[in-house]
Amino acid sequence: MIISPGLVIILIIVALVIILLAKGLMIVQQSEAVVIERLGSYNRTLESGINLVVPFIDKPRSITIRRYRQVKGDNLPLVVEETRIDRRETVMDFPGQSVVTTDNVTVTVNGALYFQIVDPKRAVYEVENFTQAIEVLAKTSLRSEIGRMELDKLFESRKEVNDALQVTMDEVGDKWGVKVTRVEIQDISMPSEVEDAMRLQMAAERKRRATVTEANGQREAAIATAEGEKRSSILRAEGDKQASVLRAEGERQAIYQLRDAIGADDPQLVIGYMLGQKYLQMLPDMAREGDRVFIPYEASALLGAMGSFRELASEVGEPTNASNEGLRRARQMMTGEAGLG
Template identity: 60%
Template sequence: MESFLSPSLIISLIVVVIGIFIIAKGLVIVRQSEVMVIERLGSFNRILESGVNIIIPFIERPRPISMLRYVRMGEDYHPVMSDETRIDRRETVMDFPGQPVVTTDNVTVKINGALYYQIIDPRRAVYEVANMSQAVEVLAKTTLRSVVGKMELDKLFESRSEVNNAIQAEMEEAASKWGVKLTRVEVQDISMPEEVEEAMRLQMAAERKRRATVTEAEGEKSAAIAKAQGQRESAILNAQGDKESAILRAQGEQESIKLVLNAIGDSEDNKQTVIGYLLGQSYIKVLPNMAKDGERVFVPYESSALLGSMGMFRELAGSPEETVRQHLQRDGLRGGLVGSAGNS
């Protein structure tokens, strides 16, 4: 028994145990999308990538990184700080609770935001800032107050995308120094005081009523314009009809005069007689309308001469009546003008 537990064997066992312990402590397996920052005797040495890696125990050790996360407990979020030796290089979301912000029109709103970031340089994330996640959160809150503080409340609701882009642009330079890449920033929820919400509801109702009134006025305006255009087109068509009718009447009278003159001769005396006859007819047509406007009718002095001319025309038309009738029959107008002259 004493020979079996010789000092040399005990030493060998001790060495083997120490070797196994050293190998176990020095063998590090890093998972995919994770890295480890290794320090040797307190200074940066290297970064372990995913896979199987070996470090020297007690001489080399991983440098932890402080991470701040929010855990929901009931209706509130509570911050939890932890030190992690494995740095996750995947995109991470930080949903920080609502922050009070004052707009330019002195309205205090509570904004809840979400920040998406990714660690691209683990060495800077560990050595350039004491607490990377907390620094990113504080930077996001201060930038949010700065950007929203330059806007009015109505503009804030209308342009959330502009707010997100402005926050991301202002944070990129500072975050890049810490080895962090900001992928996007989202304004999730905007809460307002109850009196502000009530005022906005009243404003929206008034705006809808105004739009309805404007729409109704525009409809009435369009209807009035259409009606006026219709009346205008109708008046134009009536005027054109009256014009064409007057032209046709004048042409008919002119042709009648030509036929009469062809029948009785176109001497100067006959022309004067025909003209006097036509003027007399016009006076006779106007006299009933003149009598409607008053109890007395004043007959101009010249009307007696015109009536006398009509009598002369009738006497003249009585002697050559057969000749006129023949001319009218030749032109296809049997009993036309001469018959009407006799009836006059």
Template identity: 55%
Template structure:
């Protein structure tokens, strides 16, 4: 083999190595951050790219995820030179949080984010996922610490929105867009949960009692109102009857005496019904007075007659 042939072979081998090491295919929804001699050079988007071997090097990003082993979430950190620009779900372990009324609860939250600027995600923070997780826990403890337990259980949407705004502001400098934060579950201590159940049961009983009492009150009001209207109508009828008697007889008898007379007549009409209940009928003193008034009124009303 001649020196020329050897030179050509070496040159061809160098070209092959250059192509193998230098050609990079970036998939859709991926990106690569390239450093040249340790300094940021460019960001590769999807497509075919040519790098200078040993001079251009992709910068790896640290990604930490959690794997569940025997019911325990264990963090696993991995390095990748390819940055995923799709939406990423970070499901963090439950964290203990103390509410404003000193109740310790476990909060399970999930974070949805997307890397917008790969350069900042790689160069502006050492471990993006860890930074986001730590900030999420800090913001969650701060927000929950401002709420009492009852308010916390009914304010998940408010917590989600507040955390999304806070984390998105911090994520901008890391080239990351925080799309949303979801509080998936709030675990209350067992003794507190039992106390809440008792409180809810007592509240339901109280509402039922109040509803029943309110219904009875309204029923009594309706009965009283009906009796009132009936009494008004009876009184009006009695007044009309008195005026009719006075006009018919042309007498100057007082209205009270005529009213007593009419009541006595009504009382006498009910005596047969009363007598049906027994052999003896005891009349109260007031009844005797009313019956006695019939004769006196009859004398004053020459045109009146009593039918028995």
């Protein structure tokens, strides 16, 4: 079978068209971008979808990215060249950095940086290696911020440090077409002697707080006890006061009733009668169990007073057994016969 030259030419042309179409079609994935240069100059930025380029004339410009790879527990830097620019948010976990605080304590700070490429053109043309530039800027900014703080303040101000770093990184990153979304301090390591000193300080602080709490508890308990005793004393005093008032009121009413019963207008007579009653009631108990009682009063005056009291009691109509017994005891004591029971 003889193939004509015209058919060969047609086949060659079709093959070339297929090759050109294959080279001219570029599919860009979602959240990716490609920077196209035409004859060495920037032409356009391809977005996601199907894009047409001129084969052998339009070429994608590669971007230099520095990444870290875990090798035996260590983060080793790895520099790669990529033509497709990832526009998703990316995290960079850069190694720990030694930083000196204002109180001359050397600490190792490990941080993480979250960034996103918002302008692929500036990320390619404005900086040679934007990831390395961001990392170096983050380290220098971290040293600058922490270098103005004391060690104790550093642990309390992580959020302030993160916010300050984000503002600094965002201002510079905007020039490179990079948006720094968040900067986080992951870990702060310090020398062992500093950790021991801080541990002792925390133990002393907890002990001090416990002592203060115990003292406050004892003080409140003492106040509560004193308050209770105060209220109890007030209540007892109120009770004694009311009892005294009631006793005085009872005695006053008894005096008035006795005065009305004997028909005496002289208060002294009523008082003398009541004292006589008390005295006569006490006489039987004054010389018990053989004790001798000496009364430094004139016997005749004492017996006369007792007789008056007995007559007064008879007039009132009260029982005179106690009065008679008292008179008998008084006569025995006057004659030396007391103590016979």
